[in-house]
Amino acid sequence: MRNRMGLRRWSLWLALALSLSASAQAQEGEDHAAHHGGGGDASMSADGAMSAPSAPGSSDMAKMMNPMMDRMINGEGENEHGHDSRRAAFFSQLLAFPVLDEAARQRVAAQARDRVSTGLALINAASAEGARATTISARLNAAQRMREGTDLFRAGSAAQAAIGGLQPPREVALSWFRDQLDIDQAAPGHADHWFGISPSHLLLMLFLGLVSATLIALQIFRLRRIAVIAGAVASGKASAKPEPTAAPPTAKLPPAPAPIADSAGLAPSNAAAPAGASLRKPKSWAGQLRVVQIVRETPTVLTFRLADPSADRLPFDFLPGQFLQVEVEPEAGKTARRSYTIASSPTQRAYVELTVKREEQGVVSRHLHDKVVADDLLKVSGPFGAFTFTGTDAESIVLIAGGVGITPMMSVLRYLTDTAWKGDIFFFYGARSTEEFVFRDELERLERRFPNLHVVAAMQRAPGTVWMGPEGPITREMILAAVPEIASRRIHMCGPPAMMGAMRGVLAELGVPEAQLHTEAFGPASLPADPEGLEVKPAPAPADKASPTVEVAPSTVTFSVSGVSAALPADETVLEAAEGAGVEIPYACRAGTCGACVVKLLQGEVTMEVESGLAPADKAQGYVLACQAKGTGTPLVVEA
Template sequence: MLLSGMAGAISQEEHESHHPEQYGKASQDAGGGMMGMMGMMGMMGGKGGMMGGKGGMMGGGMDGMMEKMGAPKPKDLYPSLMNLPELTPEKREEVRKQADERVGSGTALMGKGLDSLSKGAAREDHAAMQEAISVIQEGLAQLDSGLAARRALAEGKAPRNVALQWFKREMNLLPPAAATSDHAFGGSVFHALTILILGTFAAVMIWMYFFKMRRASALLKELGSPGAVAPAAVQAQAPVAQPQAPAVKSAPPAEPPEFPAMRSRTEPVEKWSGKLRVCRIFDETPDVKTFRLAAENDVALPFTYYPGQFATLTIEIDGKKVKRSYTIASTPTQLHYCALTVKREDQGLVSRYLHDNIKEGDLIEVSGPNGKFTFTGEEASSIVLIAGGVGITPMMSAIRYLTDIGWHGEIYLLYCCRTTHDFIYRAELEQLQQRNPNLNVFATMTRAEGTVWMGLKGRFSAEIISYLVPEIDKRRAHVCGPPAMMGAMVGMLKELGVPDDLIKTEAFGPAKKPAEKAPPAEIPVPADAPAVNFTKSGKSTQLPPDQTVLEAAESIGVEIDNSCLSGQCGLCKVKLCKGQVSMECDDALSDEDKATGLILACQAKATENLEVEA
């Protein structure tokens, strides 16, 4: 039986054809074939044979030889099976367990590979799909070796034939078609598993296709009106014969398309406070820097804002926390950071600290956004932006936003600064003007002598503004800069016929510095002075006629956020629960704020008792 199995595996003629010089004479002997077969069996059998133990050619040296020939390494079960007839029951049980483990691990690997292949195909990740195929192949190899070992143990005969057939198959020595029944059983299992795997893969692909088609159909149904246009991604996935997808037949619009309202997409959230990370610092001019602030750990900012709003920084300097507000110069379309452009003032406590001490990577406490000095393109069909010095920052936020969204209204920027060295954002504005024909930038230098400047010189006048901006009386105007410059510009705009409700202003610093006052202990308080009660803190104090609610609060340790002290920023808004106040400036209050009882603590004064929510 052993000889017949061996003869079925390899013929005498085949062996002689490989070694003619050795078997040319012996083949004539009637017993030569038998002796050759027995010699072959000896090489394949014992501990020193070709396929035997660790010292055999196909035992210890098999790995290296097969790696050079491009074949996979032999499975470790086959050397153990070579001595199957002599194995003890304990050794047989050990081999059976190894075979079972091999079958289990192979099945698990194929399952894992199929799952990875399905996921990779869904997202068209070809690298992942290739890796999944390698895992499936490894699983098949392990399953094949385990099944072969089980077969040898179950039949209890010709284990060497099983090993030899495996070796010839791995070395591509078998004929194209299997002629013996020994191949039929193993081959059918392998083929069945292959067909099962391919069938499963095909089923998964078909299911994913119909799932995408069903989802595309549902999205098309939700588009609304018959004239609605499906998004490009949905149209690309939808089948040609989809009845829900209406044909789009619309001629190009004669007029520029109307851009959707900003508040319909990015309505600013409630006020946010927390720490932001300084991700980049740029020098705009010798004394102006831009600080980009990003989320501490996330990619996107934790808040949204309108172009022209400001944020308030809280900086600890010499053990004392100081707050200052700075306009956000970046565009709300940039979701990953906000940019604050700050000029270093010789007497500016916070600005000097930012320029001299803050470095990239530092964390800064920020709150906001705040402010009403905004323009999103919804408020008017054109905009005139007039700025002086660092007052260009809110204008730049609006320009960046309007050009980002492709707004088609006319934009005029009239910018005044001292010299070309003080021209903030000059390079960016030149590029934006080249790419946006509706952006008109006019700059003038007040100290142009000795510099290379061929533009306007001096300050803007009503005649120059009227010449640069046609029909200015019909346009909305925003003015930001030093108080004196703002006052002069507002007068010119009114002279040119611009209505008051189309003129918006904002000072980038205190519009009016608070007058020097004697220390509270030295101010005599009238006996009949009204009192102010702070309901949240449970504290109260007298309120002299010339003292603001904010000053009264600070005198007894009640904290109210504040920054500009001029009624411009609106950071000190508090609710008035009882009483009446007067305010010299209430620009930071909207009509809605006033209707709900909000006042500016830095401006509010009273001659009667008050109750304030603070």
């Protein structure tokens, strides 16, 4: 059944095509005959099909079309009930109805009347048959006959309406073909749409197109902007050259003399830039930090953990190896300052740790050990110092520490291990005894965890302790055995002056260039010559800035910011003159190595015995170290 219906539908499509072709040729033949004054008449075939007029080239096709359609659509021309079912041939005549002669028109009208009467008869008979039917099959047969009758009645009535002029015959025929082929009729009002697209859809597509074009234009603009910026940065890096800044015309600074060795024959080294020079130098800060924890490392060493009392992060940043200055008030009306290297890693942003050894002559260290407890507030300033290393200036590092000089080395070591630095780390530590081995457990743990860390410690075994390492000081043989090609490696050294003097000689024997050695004095070398007179000082009385009776001595220093002038003897530094005049100049080591007391010299000339804490760029701009600067007999003007 399904195959038969499909064949019928394809037959109807072919019939419609042939009918339209025949109709067009018939119309063309009629026009041609009228033009030339001759032509044949349309005629009907024996079975009722129309033959086209005898137009040139169309007579044979018109005669063959209708019988062939009837055979394709209805087989022998009659259905199983014996009624004429040549519907396609009948309706194809309506397609060419305007060109038919009168006889042909009468035959088409007779066929229409016959279909109406036949359809009514079939409807009546099927209705009676359905009323008498007692089985389902009989009822289905009656329904089928009623449908055929209805189709014949509708077809004949539609044809009569077309013949009578109520409807165009061509539209009636095409409507019948659409019904048979299940073709939906186009909805009204869509004929004027462009390509079948409604105005609303067209507007939506236009809007989406504009949005897409805008986004593409923005992306192109963004890419061009990035290219311009990248080109500007690249050209700036290629052409930018720092211009040397000349010193002020009033400040005539002599060439820096060679560093003078201290009592142990040791002079701090400033031959190379600090390791952290490639990073931005942290800004100094001053304020109070709270002591949140105190840890005893050895019988004489405590670690103080400090944090911001009002925040969960430190109010400053620092580099590994820098120090803070701590100010305490051991007695009423007296203050004391002391610098202590930071032992914690900069990666710990919530706290900073100072590891302090109790020195009998150290007023600040004694105060910290004996008076300070957890939850106290300490006045702190910093960070200061250029004795730093962040891993950016060398592929390996040798750290040599003695005693409490281990603190800056621990900050460097903790930072390098926290950041998983890939370079080799050689750590040498010397102490008096195992009882004073600071951070022993942590060093052993870090060495087990990081294969690039190599620790060598040498000291005497204290009673009651276990020690399997070498005893005595660090020797030349220990360094040769632990560090290959030491002459090509960067070395940082910090500890007591005697230990550092001995190690400097050993490293020189091993061929280590001076530029590779970076040192920081620790212990007595970093203390003032007169601890009682300089470390603890009475609070100076405020100077009367407006006093007109101040006499300027022949050799004087004027502090431009404070508006104060003071005498400057030949053997006195600018810092000492400032303290005597009540002018505040920050300081830390008082040895010329930390750089905390840098001030700008606006007028005059000075000499400095040690200037390792002064950056070359700062020196070129007229800055001096207040703790080292001494006058040359001419008046000085300092920005302080």
